[in-house]
Amino acid sequence: MIPFLDLKTINAQYRDELIDACTRVIDSGWYINGKELTQFESGFAKYCGTQFTIGVANGLDALILVLRAWLEMGKLCKGDEVLVPSNTYIASILAISANGLVPVLVEPDIDTYNICPKNIVNKITQKTKVILPVHLYGQLANMPEIMAIAKQHNLLVLEDAAQAHGAHINGRKAGNWGDAAGFSFYPGKNLGALGDAGAITTNDPELAETLMALRNYGAHEKYKNIFQGLNSRLDEIQAAMLSVKLAYLDQETTIRQQIAKQYLAEINNPLITLPKYINETAHVFHVFTVRCQNRNALQKHLESHGIQTLIHYPIPPHKQQAYKEWNEFSYPVSEKIHAEILSIPISPVINKEQVCAVVKACSLYMV
Numbered sequence: 216m217i218p219f220l221d222l223k224t225i226n227a228q229y230r231d232e233l234i235d236a237c238t239r240v241i242d243s244g245w246y247i248n249g250k251e252l253t254q255f256e257s258g259f260a261k262y263c264g265t266q267f268t269i270g271v272a273n274g275l276d277a278l279i280l281v282l283r284a285w286l287e288m289g290k291l292c293k294g295d296e297v298l299v300p301s302n303t304y305i306a307s308i309l310a311i312s313a314n315g316l317v318p319v320l321v322e323p324d325i326d327t328y329n330i331c332p333k334n335i336v337n338k339i340t341q342k343t344k345v346i347l348p349v350h351l352y353g354q355l356a357n358m359p360e361i362m363a364i365a366k367q368h369n370l371l372v373l374e375d376a377a378q379a380h381g382a383h384i385n386g387r388k389a390g391n392w393g394d395a396a397g398f399s400f401y402p403g404k405n406l407g408a409l410g411d412a413g414a415i416t417t418n419d420p421e422l423a424e425t426l427m428a429l430r431n432y433g434a435h436e437k438y439k440n441i442f443q444g445l446n447s448r449l450d451e452i453q454a455a456m457l458s459v460k461l462a463y464l465d466q467e468t469t470i471r472q473q474i475a476k477q478y479l480a481e482i483n484n485p486l487i488t489l490p491k492y493i494n495e496t497a498h499v500f501h502v503f504t505v506r507c508q509n510r511n512a513l514q515k516h517l518e519s520h521g522i523q524t525l526i527h528y529p530i531p532p533h534k535q536q537a538y539k540e541w542n543e544f545s546y547p548v549s550e551k552i553h554a555e556i557l558s559i560p561i562s563p564v565i566n567k568e569q570v571c572a573v574v575k576a577c578s579l580y581m582v
């Protein structure tokens with residue numbers, strides 16, 4: 216079986232370094248908010264090109280905390296509208312409703328699967344205060360256009376960069392376009408911890424300061440609570456793991472991009488639509504998604520050739536029971552994507568023979 220993503224083999228590459236880092240933390244006697252966190256935060260800020268990185272417990276908390284901070288800072292009020300792609304992972308939307316803000320779903324571009332700037336403009340109302348673009352599957356959303364729209368309408372921009380560590384346009388990376396960005400280091404992400412972890416990047420000192428308190432019970436100083444904050448911390452062990460893995464991120468991204476290039480060049484089947492990108496470096500191929508009218512049949516076919524695939528994602532947010540009030544709404548582009556999408560194996564440890572086997576099996580697919 217060619218696994219979709221072999222985390223064991225990915226982490227085994229760095230086993231000795233990870234064990235050393237782990238030992239260092241165990242022996243330090245300091246497990247929360249210490250040197251390892253500070254070191255990872257400055258390393259990741261430098262990597263993204265931002266002034267600040269604030270480590271938090273996971274990617275969902277990263278998004279929740281930024282919106283919460285803007286509420287505390289008086290930049291947002293309950294009931295304000297946040298524009299978010301209709302085909303995103305549910306976390307982007309949960310972060311909005313968790314704060315008493317109103318998610319407004321915006322249809323994506325069928326070619327890139329990312330939020331469509333034209334559709335953003337059509338959804339702006341008096342209540343719109345934030346655009347929350349998601350760099351889905353590892354590709355930067357059209358940030359030059361989105362930032363121009365935000366500037367024109369005086370909107371804040373929160374990037375959901377959970378799938379796009381290191382993606383860039385002319386060197387300007389995911390996490391360094393909007394007013395702030397949320398990252399996830401869930402084990403399966405391009406930069407993955409060995410457990411849960413997340414971070415926020417920003418160039419706004421006031422926001423960074425507010426977030427430092429919000430993630431820590433609303434306190435800068437112990438027992439002095441200025442906000443009704445959360446407990447959302449990135450522990451020392453995970454920070455140490457992430458510092459090890461950050462050093463290899465670009466190398467791993469290059470491998471992903473090479474595999475993607477091969478898939479794009481060699482999968483040649485009129486029944487399979489390959490992904491498109493606007494800029495080669497703007498896509499770090501967190502997943503490689505193809506589209507097929509009879510997706511379930513393609514998935515079965517690949518499985519019979521020993522290839523594991525996944526669906527990102529099977530149910531669109533507006534059809535989820537958690538958002539019953541949207542169930543009758545129609546988002547045709549999103550619905551088409553969810554019905555036809557299939558992710559084939561891509562990872563830094565998949566070998567040449569495996570890539571060739573995937574190409575071959577895709578080429579053999581017929582109805």
Ligand SMILES: *Cc1c(COP(=O)(O)O)cnc(C)c1O
Binds near residue numbers: 273274306399412
């Ligand atoms: C993974 C992911 C998140 C949430 O990250 P967690 O660390 O699992 O909380 C948010 N948004 C997107 C687009 C994601 O892929």
